[in-house]
């Protein structure tokens with residue numbers, strides 16, 4: 001991957017953060033960065049976690065694993081930090097396995113040699129206008145990169161309610177020579193899914209494996 005990649009996300013900053021959120025970004029975020037990860041612990045990655053509802057869910061479901069989330073939208077990161085900390089501004093016990101990379105996942109991948117049991121991407125930005133299609137994260141090149149970080153028997157799980165993007169990702173998987181299937185699964189409703197901007201009946205999922 002080259003450094004001059006197109007941005008795949010919109011804004012990094014939205015409405016002004018509260019004083020508490022700013023304090024959590026300054027004080028807590030640096031203490032839960034995904035560095036020096038232990039080699040012998042299972043790891044799960046979520047890309048573009050938004051406000052982190054699903055990330056928190058998998059953190060609770062997998063207390064023995066490290067859950068890494070990558071998200072460049074700082075208001076989303078701040079929402080997650082608020083949700084995982086208590087009144088004394090320390091990380092709640094059930095979320096101590098969370099690590100956050102508050103930027104482009106492609107920068108995180110360049111600096112890690114970790115392998116992941118699961119890689120989740122829920123509601124990736126669909127960039128529906130034809131002239132923006134190049135900004136779609138889940139293109140064949142990125143999928144080929146991502147699979148290198150997938151542990152043996154691991155799964156890349158992608159869900160989107162934008163059915164045109166879904167078909168496009170399936171086509172990109174074929175172009176990347178990757179095996180995938182399209183199961184009926186259910187995940188918790190994330191904030192973006194609730195908005196259902198695509199206006200479809202439900203999200204569709206695909207799972208890529210080695």
Ligand SMILES: C[S@@+](CC[C@H](N)C(=O)[O-])C[C@H]1O[C@@H](n2cnc3c(N)ncnc32)[C@H](O)[C@@H]1O
Pocket residue numbers: 008009010047048049050051070071072073076103104105106121122123124125126137190191192193
């Ligand atoms: C449409 S939102 C969905 C957020 C969340 N998954 C949900 O379902 O509510 C897509 C998210 O992906 C993030 N994103 C886009 N490109 C990314 C990248 N290269 N690395 C990490 N996150 C990215 C965006 O900042 C945005 O928060």
